[in-house]
Amino acid sequence: MAVLNLGAISPSLILRPKRSRVSAPPRLTSIPVSRFFCSADAQSPQQYPKARVVMNPVIPPLLVQSLGGIGTVALLTASLFLVDPAIAFKGGGPYGTEVTRGQDLSGKDFSGKTLIKQDFKTSILRQANFKGAKLLGASFFDADLTGADLSDADLRGADFSLANVTKANLTNANLEGALTTGNTSFKGSIINGADFTDVPLRDDQREYLCKVADGVNSTTGNATRDTLLCN
Numbered sequence: 001m002a003v004l005n006l007g008a009i010s011p012s013l014i015l016r017p018k019r020s021r022v023s024a025p026p027r028l029t030s031i032p033v034s035r036f037f038c039s040a041d042a043q044s045p046q047q048y049p050k051a052r053v054v055m056n057p058v059i060p061p062l063l064v065q066s067l068g069g070i071g072t073v074a075l076l077t078a079s080l081f082l083v084d085p086a087i088a089f090k091g092g093g094p095y096g097t098e099v100t101r102g103q104d105l106s107g108k109d110f111s112g113k114t115l116i117k118q119d120f121k122t123s124i125l126r127q128a129n130f131k132g133a134k135l136l137g138a139s140f141f142d143a144d145l146t147g148a149d150l151s152d153a154d155l156r157g158a159d160f161s162l163a164n165v166t167k168a169n170l171t172n173a174n175l176e177g178a179l180t181t182g183n184t185s186f187k188g189s190i191i192n193g194a195d196f197t198d199v200p201l202r203d204d205q206r207e208y209l210c211k212v213a214d215g216v217n218s219t220t221g222n223a224t225r226d227t228l229l230c231n
Contacts, residue, residue, distance in 0.1 A: 111149075140165075160184050170194045172218055176227075180205065195220045196227040206230075 101119045106126040110133050117137040124144045132152045142162040151171040155178055162182040170186075172193040180199055186209060193215035201209070210230035216223045 165189055172215075174217060174219055175199055176220070191224060193217045194224050194227075195222050196224065197222060199227075201228070 100123060102122045104124045105128055106124055109129045111129045111131040112133060114134045115138055116134055119139050120143050121139050121141045122143060125148050126144055127147045129149045130153050131149045134154045135158050136154055137157045139159040140163045141159050144164045145168050146164055147167045149169045150173050151169045153173045155173055155175045157177045159179045161179050163184050165186050167188040170189055170191045174195045176195055176197040178199050180201055191209060191213055195217040206228055210228050213224040213228055213230060
């Protein structure tokens with residue numbers, strides 16, 4: 001019986017299991033975001049002086065390749081923009097670019113102006129003059145309209161939720177479909193000829209207004225008491 005002498009075999013001839021080589025992960029090189037905004041139609045940051053921009057200053061090129069190119073990256077980086085909150089209140093209504101939300105506009109003259117869907121939320125509008133103004137769909141949510149002149153104003157669909165409308169002049173105003181939910185107060189207001197058609201009023205509000213209601217609206221031809229559903 002032959003005996004195999006392993007000692008005589010060269011070590012180089014012995015089969016050893018091969019080790020798999022693990023490639024080192026590719027090194028990601030950071031590329032400035034500005035490099036992706038070099039097309040002819042790209043907007044210059046100087047065109048937006050009022051916007052605060054908050055973004056990651058670098059984007060891995062591997063991400064660019066995997067997401068399908070520059071167009072996708074531009075979409076992702078756009079989500080990182082943060083605009084000054086004050087800008088959101090500008091240009092939202094026809095009153096130029098001035099801010100009318102959350103402001104002290106006491107005594108301001110808005111008479112005869114077209115202010116459709118203007119935003120006056122939480123503003124102080126004491127003794128403000130809205131005589132003859134077009135305020136369809138305007139928001140006076142939680143605003144202070146104490147002593148304001150709203151006579152002859154078109155207030156159809158306006159929002160007076162939580163608003164303080166005490167001692168205001170609503171003579172001949174058209175409030176058809178206006179909102180008055182919450183603790184809206186008309187205490188001490190003049191409502192001669194005001195039209196309250198389809199205005200949702202609490203029982204105590206309606207009872208109070210019916211005590212002082214009088215006149216006919218010159219625009220709609222409706223009697224104030226009838227629009228309030230007074231007995």
